[in-house]
Amino acid sequence: MSVQEWESNEEIAIFREYLRIPTVQPDVDYTACVEFLRRQAGSLNLPVDVVYPALPSKPAVIIKWLGKQPELPSIVLNSHMDVVPVFPDEWTHDPFSAHMDTEGRIYARGSQDMKSVGTQYLGAIRALKASGYQPKRTVYLTYVPDEEVGGDLGMRELVKSDYFKKMNVGFSLDEGISSEDETYSVFYAERTLWYLRLKFSGTAGHGSLLLPNTAGERFNYVLNKIMEFRKSQVQRLADDSSLDIGDVTAVNLTQLRGGVQSNVVPPLLEAVFDIRIALSVDVVEFERQIRDWCQEAGGGIELDFEMKCPFVEPTKIDASNPFWLPFKMALKELGLKTRVKVFPAGTDSFFIREVGIPALGFSPINNTPVLLHNHDEYLRVDSYLHGIEVYKKLIPAVADV
Template sequence: MSADYATNPAVNTLRDYLRIRSVHPNVNYDECLTFLRGVAAAIGLPVQVFEVVPKKPVLVMTWEGLQPDLPSILLNSHMDVVPVFEKSWKHPPFAAEIVDGVIYGRGVQDMKSVAVQYLEAVRRLKNKGIRLKRTVHLSFVPEEEVGGAEGMAEFVKTEHYKNLNVGFALDEGIACATEEYQVFNGERTIWHVSVVCPGKSGHGSLLLPDTCGEKIRYIIDKFMDLRQVSKTRLESDPSLTIGDVTSINLTMISGGIQDNIIPEKMTAHFDIRLATSEDLEAFENTIKQWCVEAGAGVSYNFTQKDPYVPPTAVDNSNPYWVAFKAAADKLGIKIVVRTFPGGTDSRFIRATGTPALGLTATHLTPSSLHEHDENLPVEQFLRGIEIYEEILPSVANI
């Protein structure tokens, strides 16, 4: 490891954060809170902790602005990380090893590096004696990696969140392998649908009418045919990314009790991510029609049915975007606007009517989200701090 890295306080802060095993399932966030309180104290930021859901704390640091009555800036990050298959890692996932200028660890891209970049940018600005017009809040939330239902989704409903008076938020994005930096202004709508196919049960040697197998085949064919439409569209148009199309995946099939018994019911489960251009009502009506066509008694239900959330405007109607873009132009970095392919806490913020952008300030780096040996070049991490150091005053002083 480079001697410069060994003594770099930002790098050491990141490594300390990565060593905290805030990993699912059943995350204990106490160590994260202790660590974050210590960092906040060192920077000189007051801390509040809100436990809207028991054992699912939200920690908020606050850097008060010169005009605290103005809508504030929120820098959001999540404390939790996804599980690891430790035997498949070449580098221990919670050791934060640095090898040839690259730091390895679960959460280094998703998204502990971003959290530390926020913190370090604020620390540097404060050390320069800079005061911003708007108050800046840094939120550290739980449970994002399992959908956010007991994290940001609940927090935004509270008076605690309303009292933050958020006018604009930054959250995570995805590292980009090319020269560009990806900025995400919206997300596809997440639907998890289960289609239940009942039918006549009997001996597996017979050709009974009205079986659940015939019905589930019809349903799966319809969903997979529509999946192919999106796949063909994506493959035939290089300007599109996965976030621009509706994705459909068959994720589970359940039913049956024995090889030689035709079951009385089978269920197909689908993960659907609806493009922002999709008509949600029409899409659900299509599912209804397929169920009718599949046969008697076929029904569907949602295990998750997110509402449509409009993307954040990226034009002159949004002064925060104008300020964000001006900072990027000053830095000389090229940004491309995308629709996020998965789901982040940004969708809960946007659903309140607050503009939010997703940015992981990392380029020339392949995404390793949720992968074995998740990693980030240290120089990219340090450059990201400089980027936030420019963006934060730009959006906070409008």
């Protein structure tokens, strides 16, 4: 396709319009986004509801495509409306201009994460409806707020609502991550997320003394233990090329606080760790290990979990999940090479799986640098349009189970 053909393509125009809506965290105003999605639902002649599971400022837009057998459990095609902050000076083009260059790269925040998926669903359904197709199961397109800040006021509350329960969801698709090679990644689980604050108490006094049992000594002991464990996970990745980052436990020191003056030994130091626990690790045993290290350091250490997500069972990727084999077969029939992985970070699929609904993460993007949350995030026109073709195959595959 030429630049002129790209410019006049209806699906590309819709995608770029969506990208130009600056639903950027924090304090997102979703008004324009909701209006855009209402218009898209109207163009497809599909009913749309806007619900507010948490706050009036946090809407969830739900578009319904009625199935021929609506009594069957439904399919959810989920995406989030919000995007992460930008540093405009670091971008080659305005991050909310959806600039398209002569190579067909569309630069915009959200082009990969994940407004592309949200409008690819729409493009696929537009084509399927035009062909006369109607799904067996009802299909819901859900556009939720605040995923980029944890989803607490978005999907977490939506799945608890009476509205969601009436949707009778049997299976969900959500975002994945682009692949830099020819393969496509399919995510069936997420690691368990903890934000752990350790508070180290100890003897305070003058900085000229060698006081016993200081907060610094206790911090040093525990930090060394945690970093030794971290090193073991790095080594696992180095030793086994079949492992991805989602297969090991990630531990990172992210915040340090304490002290009042350079010559005063402080009575308290605090350290915050971002911990993503691998599926193979027993979370109860892992917490016990951390507590044991704190006792070995001499005690006086408080564990304060700023976030402590529970372990959530992975989605089954075998015949026991009736949606898995049709999903897998559809990708195979398209000739796509796939890799099944554990998602390294967090998505709204966590909350879907938490209430017992199988969910897969998938973004139909390959041979593309991973630029989510990065400067100059972009998606190529050919990748975007190919993604619509992929969903034209995937949606019937799971909706007709």
